[in-house]
Amino acid sequence: MTHALQPPPKSSPELDANWLRELLVTQKNTKMRHVISLLIENEAGALSRVSGLFSARGYNIESLTVAPTEDASLSRMTIVTSGSDDVVEQITKQLNKLVEVVKVVDLSESAHIERELMLVKVRATGKDREEMKRMAEIFRGRIIDVTDASYVIELTGTQAKLDSFVGAIDSGLILETVRSGICGIGRGDRVLKV
């Protein structure tokens, strides 16, 4: 979808205007990553209403996490999706239309925090054993399971941080990984509550 826009070779007000217009159109049509957070009645089938909506309308789900909140009658979901502004507007409208959805907010519209949990099982023998421990420390991970041949490393952070950890260690040593998908929350006064 994205393509690099070159400024026009010779500057003129008309060309600049065209270029700017094209830039704006491109930005509008560009698939941007969005983090949508919602509160939904904690009822059987609620998750499939949401996931069914995404698949039926051809929307993208990068990750989806869900768990009950401190009020057990409500679940909170964090959905990472991508789409142009029009598509994301439709996604939030369609989510709001689901009868069991109480509130929807696009967290990525303003300052927010994202965290994801990853557990990585790595081979830890010989010289790799010390190296793995060092890498875990550098990324502020914790080793939560130890055998004579492997570690399980727990790591939380943004998606990018977890990606870079996976990139930083020798891929041949990774036995398995599991990631939770991200949880998101607004910064400061922004509160998602009934």
Place this chain on the structure above:
Amino acid sequence: MVITGAEIVIRCLQEEKVDYLFGYPGGAVLYIYDELFKQDKVRHVLVRHEQAAIHAADGYARSTEKVGVALVTSGPGATNAVTGIATAYCDSIPLVIISGQVPSAAIGQDAFQEVDTVGITRPCVKHNFLVRDVRDIAETIKKAFYLAKTGRPGPVLVDIPKDITAQKCEFAYPETVSMRSYNPVVKGHHGQIKKALQLLLEAKRPMVYAGGGVVLGDAADKLTALVRKLGFPCTNTLMGLGAYPATDRQFVGMLGMHGNYEANMGMHYCDVLLAVGARFDDRVIGNPAHFSSEPRKIIHIDIDPSSISKRVKVDVPIVGDVGEVLGELLALLDNTAEKPEPQSLGVWWKQIEEWRRRDCLKFNQGEEGLIKPQFVVQKLWEVTGGDAFVTSDVGQHQMWAAQYYKFDKPRRWVNSGGLGTMGFGLPAAMGVQLAHPGSPVACITGEGSIQMNIQELSTCKQFRLPIKVILLNNGFLGMVRQWQELFHGNRYSESYMDALPDFSRLAEAYGHVGIKVDKPGDVEGALREAFKQKNDLVFMDFQVDPTENVYPMVKGGQGLTDMILSAEDL
């Protein structure tokens, strides 16, 4: 008072003042049918296929302001109902469907006649419920009715396992419903409404485009008052027919793929468009990019925010009940001395009249030769004085019905617009006839569609429904044939209907009156004769010209102004 779940179900229906329940019994709903037997307030209409039960409830709902109600059993009962439910969903029709489910303990065991009804219907209902406790039945049914008829209406399904209908508990029907997650907007934003009025008053080439939302919102009177007061042209969608009187001079006809020339041209070239309870769907505006290529300001009133700016970007969105918003617009208009500028409006009307003079719906009916299908619909309109309830199936006959029967009142035109369900017409007519005993009800159909639910002729006999079936029999799946002629090099792949029964004799076999008409001169007489028979279903098999096509036509994916007006345009 402690009563069984089954009795609670029936008591709830009584509380909701349900007079007709369309259904078909089976194992999982036996307790409910047993309770139904013991009372006489809710009358059950036994259909011959569950799909017809839903369509009949749907026809009942469309022709009244009430919720249609159906009862089916588990497994195949529920899956047969799915086409009907999806039909109602696509046209936003308020229905409550109660389905039986296998006993709670058997759920998930691949039991006899078990399907995941809630799972299967989830994408085609406004909402659905699986009742897990007898104490939840009353509240769930109350919620189902509330959800079905408020906001943007739609079908709501309540799935009840058999054991729950046998258990007992105290019954009290809740008086009110409150759901923190569901609060549809009713009143429109005042500032937006003012902005809309300003745009309308400044318009030079205005157009009003009204859809099914006006009919469902019972706002036809307000729409008509507003359009007349402003002096603007008005077009209706297929679903909106009757929202503005079709015989009125300001009505420019239906728009869209088979819309009038003047309606489509006006829609495309207007500078201010007022869209009311309509959704700019693909059969209405064709290619959205082509439609957007002509600059215009759009005001869009709709109860469903997700319908706004979905396919076409809107300048003044107004979320709210169309009746409320139109009422407020009218009140504002009454309180202002401003009027639309007469001179530019005059120029615009002159242009529209010029388009109208193309007379895009003209056809030639010779005195001899084959009957033109359009002629039958035109005569039906004359014979019934334009005052019948008309249901239709799906295909060419549906478009001819929409084009040539001029609906002056809302809720008179009953068709499957969104899903396009063949087999809808006859069962829907049953619901309409039950809701309006004594009123003329016509079902315009084709020989393809009627055979998709022809078994309902038996239901019509049992319940003495004097429907007039108008079969436009051209021996082809006409709309398929038309597309094959236009876009597939005349290769009529599987669109010829061979081995057709003699429909008039088939109708007679069911105990009805059957007539076969094959001369143009006999059409009017046959119709007059049929509508005189107040107690009998009359099945009229009109042998019509098999080569006739529906015009005007906008090819799929093309712009609204690229119309084929007649065969000569090809």
